[in-house]
Amino acid sequence: MTHLEFPKAFTWGAATASYQIEGAWKEDGKGESIWDRFTHQPHRILNGDTGDIACDHYHHMLEDVTLMKDLGLQSYRFSISWPRILPDGTGRVEPRGLDFYDRLVDELLNTGIRPNATLNHWDFPQALQDKGGWANRASADWFTDYARVVFEKLADRIPQWATHNEPFVVAFSGYGDGSFAPGIASYHQALQATHHLHLAHGQTVQLYHQFGYPGEIGIVLNLAPFKPKTDDPADVAAAIRIEMFINQLFMDPIFKGQYPDELMAWLDGMTPEIQDGDMGVINQPIDFLGVNYYFSQIASFNPHGLFKLKTEPKVDPGWTITDKGWGICPSGLTELLTQIQEDYTLPPLYITENGTALGEPVDDTGFVNDQGRINYLRAHFQAAHQAIQKGVDLRGYYVWSLMDNFEWAEGYDLRFGLINVNFNDPERKRTPKASFEWYRDVIKHNAVPA
Numbered sequence: 435m436t437h438l439e440f441p442k443a444f445t446w447g448a449a450t451a452s453y454q455i456e457g458a459w460k461e462d463g464k465g466e467s468i469w470d471r472f473t474h475q476p477h478r479i480l481n482g483d484t485g486d487i488a489c490d491h492y493h494h495m496l497e498d499v500t501l502m503k504d505l506g507l508q509s510y511r512f513s514i515s516w517p518r519i520l521p522d523g524t525g526r527v528e529p530r531g532l533d534f535y536d537r538l539v540d541e542l543l544n545t546g547i548r549p550n551a552t553l554n555h556w557d558f559p560q561a562l563q564d565k566g567g568w569a570n571r572a573s574a575d576w577f578t579d580y581a582r583v584v585f586e587k588l589a590d591r592i593p594q595w596a597t598h599n600e601p602f603v604v605a606f607s608g609y610g611d612g613s614f615a616p617g618i619a620s621y622h623q624a625l626q627a628t629h630h631l632h633l634a635h636g637q638t639v640q641l642y643h644q645f646g647y648p649g650e651i652g653i654v655l656n657l658a659p660f661k662p663k664t665d666d667p668a669d670v671a672a673a674i675r676i677e678m679f680i681n682q683l684f685m686d687p688i689f690k691g692q693y694p695d696e697l698m699a700w701l702d703g704m705t706p707e708i709q710d711g712d713m714g715v716i717n718q719p720i721d722f723l724g725v726n727y728y729f730s731q732i733a734s735f736n737p738h739g740l741f742k743l744k745t746e747p748k749v750d751p752g753w754t755i756t757d758k759g760w761g762i763c764p765s766g767l768t769e770l771l772t773q774i775q776e777d778y779t780l781p782p783l784y785i786t787e788n789g790t791a792l793g794e795p796v797d798d799t800g801f802v803n804d805q806g807r808i809n810y811l812r813a814h815f816q817a818a819h820q821a822i823q824k825g826v827d828l829r830g831y832y833v834w835s836l837m838d839n840f841e842w843a844e845g846y847d848l849r850f851g852l853i854n855v856n857f858n859d860p861e862r863k864r865t866p867k868a869s870f871e872w873y874r875d876v877i878k879h880n881a882v883p884a
């Protein structure tokens with residue numbers, strides 16, 4: 435069998451996020467997060483699931499790092515829970531919260547796994563939500579102060595940092611349609627939150643660089659290619675609008691120091707309040723861009739809704755739609771990476787998340803023979819390889835996710851893990867799936883079967 439080899443220094447990783455795996459929601463002085471509050475409200479989450487225990491990673495951290503070692507993982511991407519560090523969001527620091535991450539980082543380093551930390555993967559402190567959350571301009575300073583506390587403790591040993599994970603989702607699922615915490619449905623607030631997330635990012639990058647910490651800092655965005663359904667100008671315009679909304683609303687301020695004019699005109703009356711100097715703060719040089727890629731979409735004109743369009747999944751020939759409703763489209767990954775490299779002056783890129791949830795029967799021993807996930811990952815790794823061949827400066831790939839976990843509004847129904855977790859078992863037994871073994875081989879050989 436022929437293999438596609440990746441560049442020598444290519445990094446193979448896997449990713450998780452604090453609320454999705456840690457559990458221990460009230461332990462060791464942790465404060466309440468917006469997801470703690472949201473999941474305890476009726477009818478917010480499928481089956482009434484919560485992240486109270488999740489994978490109980492807080493108590494299984496050593497076992498989980500051993501599994502990572504067994505997988506041969508080169509880097510582990512995790513996130514830090516803000517209210518575990520600052521229970522009230524600002525002010526008083528909880529040393530037991532910091533110690534948890536301190537132990538995790540040391541354990542990873544002792545095992546030869548490079549830590550990659552994200553400061554905001556959505557579990558925002560409820561105490562600050564009570565003051566308006568990301569819709570309040572003060573959130574940019576709250577976040578920078580939190581980042582300072584974390585950097586002081588951990589920046590000497592964590593070589594790669596991301597400010598936010600998918601700020602689009604924070605703003606538009608959290609404040610726009612309200613399907614995610616904090617459950618606010620106001621596009622005006624969502625756009626205000628977008629601007630403050632940007633500002634928080636820029637200020638934190640400035641701080642990190644000013645202090646001369648030894649590593650790199652960047653941001654993780656969910657990006658996707660969008661194609662018009664037909665060449666009717668109304669469909670073409672619809673595809674441009676959705677692309678501006680999901681991709682350019684986040685890429686342009688960071689890499690060009692401006693919001694997309696056409697989008698702002700479309701959103702007239704809802705646009706955020708921007709103060710003098712803000713765009714310069716946001717347009718900081720960053721050391722890498724993390725791309726989370728899951729799907730491509732087809733857009734067409736539709737007379738209803740804010741953006742007057744509808745989307746449908748784009749599925750590559752021979753592929754299907756996942757349990758999440760996302761079309762499997764590996765070619766979209768190559769297309770996206772080459773497109774953004776053409777449209778912007780970018781730092782090195784990482785795929786910071788990619789993976790899938792497919793219905794997977796679990797046998798009596800907890801084993802899952804997830805050939806579907808193997809096929810999915812193989813095709814996406816091949817697509818990434820193709821992008822590198824086309825000149826994209828892609829430095830690494832993090833599979834979502836290391837283990838099955840709390841999939842937000844879908845609770846525990848959707849399983850993205852390389853490791854099966856039995857959520858009915860108080861011990862949360864972990865069992866590596868077939869894809870775990872397969873990925874181990876890819877990492878070992880730094881190559882994927884062609």
Ligand code: IFM
Nearest residue numbers: 451600726787834841850
């Ligand atoms: O589980 C999420 C993750 O938290 C953010 N990116 C998408 C994943 C799958 O939906």
